[in-house]
Amino acid sequence: MLNGPISFSGRPTGIGRARLGRLETPHGGIDTPQFMPVGTQASVKSVTPADLHDIGAQVILGNTYHLSLRPGAERIARLGGLHRFMAWDGPILTDSGGFQVFSLANLRKVDEDGVTFASHIDGAPHRLTPETAVAIQEQLGSDIAMAFDQLVEPSLSPAAVADAMERTHRWAERSLSAHGRSEQALFGIVQGGVEPELRVRSVAAISELPFDGIAIGGLSVGETKAEMEGTLRVVAEALGEDSRPRYLMGVGSPLDFFVAVEHGIDLFDCVLPTRVARTGQLWTWEGRLNIRNSRFQDDPRPVDAECRCETCRTFSRAYLAHLFRAEELLAYRLATVHNLTYTLDLMRGIRAALADGSFASLRDTVQGRYGNAESRTKRPIRGR
Numbered sequence: 001m002l003n004g005p006i007s008f009s010g011r012p013t014g015i016g017r018a019r020l021g022r023l024e025t026p027h028g029g030i031d032t033p034q035f036m037p038v039g040t041q042a043s044v045k046s047v048t049p050a051d052l053h054d055i056g057a058q059v060i061l062g063n064t065y066h067l068s069l070r071p072g073a074e075r076i077a078r079l080g081g082l083h084r085f086m087a088w089d090g091p092i093l094t095d096s097g098g099f100q101v102f103s104l105a106n107l108r109k110v111d112e113d114g115v116t117f118a119s120h121i122d123g124a125p126h127r128l129t130p131e132t133a134v135a136i137q138e139q140l141g142s143d144i145a146m147a148f149d150q151l152v153e154p155s156l157s158p159a160a161v162a163d164a165m166e167r168t169h170r171w172a173e174r175s176l177s178a179h180g181r182s183e184q185a186l187f188g189i190v191q192g193g194v195e196p197e198l199r200v201r202s203v204a205a206i207s208e209l210p211f212d213g214i215a216i217g218g219l220s221v222g223e224t225k226a227e228m229e230g231t232l233r234v235v236a237e238a239l240g241e242d243s244r245p246r247y248l249m250g251v252g253s254p255l256d257f258f259v260a261v262e263h264g265i266d267l268f269d270c271v272l273p274t275r276v277a278r279t280g281q282l283w284t285w286e287g288r289l290n291i292r293n294s295r296f297q298d299d300p301r302p303v304d305a306e307c308r309c310e311t312c313r314t315f316s317r318a319y320l321a322h323l324f325r326a327e328e329l330l331a332y333r334l335a336t337v338h339n340l341t342y343t344l345d346l347m348r349g350i351r352a353a354l355a356d357g358s359f360a361s362l363r364d365t366v367q368g369r370y371g372n373a374e375s376r377t378k379r380p381i382r383g384r
């Protein structure tokens with residue numbers, strides 16, 4: 001992509017379809033594969049931008065649906081845009097709101113023009129269309145905006161999934177036509193549920209449009225892990241040598257990263273590491289650790305001796321166990337700082353392993369530490 005708002009160079013690694021790359025945006029560069037912490041409401045819950053820089057975040061996510069309901073995109077625009085409003089000077093990607101309308105809004109009604117829904121905050125009626133979703137993201141001023149799409153449950157009939165996919169393609173063209181902010185990139189979203197033929201058709205329709213990147217949507221919504229991997233394989237084969245960045249929406253557990261990276265994914269986002277942190281589930285190089293377990297109340301060791309984060313450098317497991325039991329607010333920040341550091345260091349480890357050929361060995365190590373527990377963990381709905 002020359003002369004566009006972003007540039008991306010992703011080179012093949014010889015490991016499946018995995019690529020190593022660098023995405024340049026108006027607010028800085030992003031090494032790929034990369035994980036994007038989720039700051040749905042202009043805040044990565046419980047941490048500051050300074051924390052995010054220490055953690056090593058290179059790009060974060062904001063959300064059209066949430067920010068348009070509260071505090072309002074026009075207000076954020078008047079206050080200088082999302083970067084200034086939340087005091088984050090790095091790259092921001094904004095989701096278009098399609099997922100939240102699907103998962104959070106009550107009484108949603110989809111028609112050809114857009115979606116009418118009741119706000120999850122106060123029940124007031126709202127409407128999103130491809131044009132308004134793009135206009136809101138232009139007001140927010142994110143570096144990367146997403147086209148408006150229609151997500152459906154994978155359990156719907158193939159005809160209903162196909163219907164939503166075709167509408168997503170028409171909305172993709174309308175999103176492109178509506179988009180005018182030249183320093184903002186726009187990514188298209190591939191849909192099609194878990195039907196291979198639909199995914200192939202969706203890749204063909206979306207990839208022929210002049211988007212700056214390609215996102216894979218409609219996963220992490222209740223499908224099995226086998227269905228997710230099968231879909232990623234089909235999409236990767238259909239995309240072939242397409243050189244644009246590829247973003248897998250809403251997926252972010254340690255083992256999912258390895259599967260998706262092997263199928264050519266460059267960008268991830270998920271609420272999982274931050275959400276489970278707030279329940280006391282900590283991700284470590286030794287596997288999961290539930291800090292609420294009584295055995296940690298007398299444990300003077302750090303959460304993870306191998307971790308560089310502020311939490312692990314400063315505090316003991318015993319102290320965190322106490323904070324969670326006492327419901328002290330600091331618990332959320334310390335746990336979030338650790339889980340995001342682990343996640344971003346895991347991505348860094350994956351990049352290093354792609355570069356030096358040790359990817360399979362790293363994958364097997366993480367599989368050994370996370371494999372058994374993960375098979376019992378249902379991936380959550382993304383977005384809050």
Ligand SMILES: [Zn+2]
Binds near residue numbers: 303309311313338341
């Ligand atoms: Zn740590």
